Amino acid sequence: MDAQIQIPIPKDAAIQNQCQEPQEKEVDYAQRAQWLRAAVLGANDGLVSIASLMMGIGAVKKDVRAMFLAGFAGLVAGACSMAIGEFVSVYSQLDIxxxxxxxxxxxQQNGEESDDSEKEEKENLPNPFQAALASALAFSFGAIVPLMAAAFIANHKLRLVVVICAVSLALVVFGVIGAVLGKTPVVKSCARVLIGGWMAMAVTFGLTKLVNSAGLEM
Structure with a gap:
């Protein structure tokens, strides 16, 4: 009887250990911060800056070619700028x-323990090349949205509306992705990027229109 009573004990312990194992594996969201910052901010920057640039050109030029060329030039310049800036920033962090x-x-000089900790620290060091590439690709990915939205629409007013709608939808999508991966409030994240994008496009459109109407012909 004693043997039969003691049989469930190791089984319960094994079950408890199995239940505890998945709980011990927690996602380190802090390590995701660098990639999220480079990817999400790069994509948002590409969306907002290129869309604002195209809206500014659209305020004074009805030609779709002018909008597209301005947006494409902004894409190339912005991607290079983001990559170089991210490389320099992360390289400085790496040096520190x-x-x-x-x-x-x-x-320290604590023998094997210090060697193990040194290996872990080296594995966690930031990679400036990866950060630069991720930032440039994210910026380009975001910048493609307004370019493709405006490329095949001849009507000027309809083109501007489509660009605003496409960029707004993309901002919401990127806001949701960043919030879900970073475990932050989805509504607040989407509202911030959406309102910020609208303000940037509106200010660029309005100021360019104002400067053009003041006598600077283009």
Whole structure:
């Protein structure tokens, strides 16, 4: 009887261990921050900046070719700028972390434990090339949306409306993706990027229209 009573004990312990194992594996959202920042901000920047640029050109030019060329030039320039800026920023962070690792190695010198921790730290070091590539690709991906929305529409007013609608939808999608991956409020995230995008396009359109009407012919 004693043996029969003791049989469920290890089974219960095994079940508890199995139940606890998935709980111990938690996603490290802090490590996602760098990629989210480069990807989400890059895509939003591509959307808003290129759409605003095209809206500014559309305020004074009805030619679809002028809008498309301005948007394409902005895409190339913006992607290069984002890549270079991200590379310099992350490389500076890398230099700081490597210098700190060297200082820690001189102070600690704890044999195998320090070697293991050193390997983990090196694996977690930021990669400036990956960050630059991700930022450039994200910017380009976002910038393609207003370009494709305006490329095949001849009517000027309809073209502007389509660009605004396409960019608004893309901003909401990127806002949702960033909020879900980062575990942040979806509504607030979408509202921020959407309102910010509308304001940028409206200000660029209005100021360009104002400057053109003041006597600067294009």
């Amino acid at each position: 972390e490597v210098a700190q690792m060297k200082r820690d190695q001189r102070v």
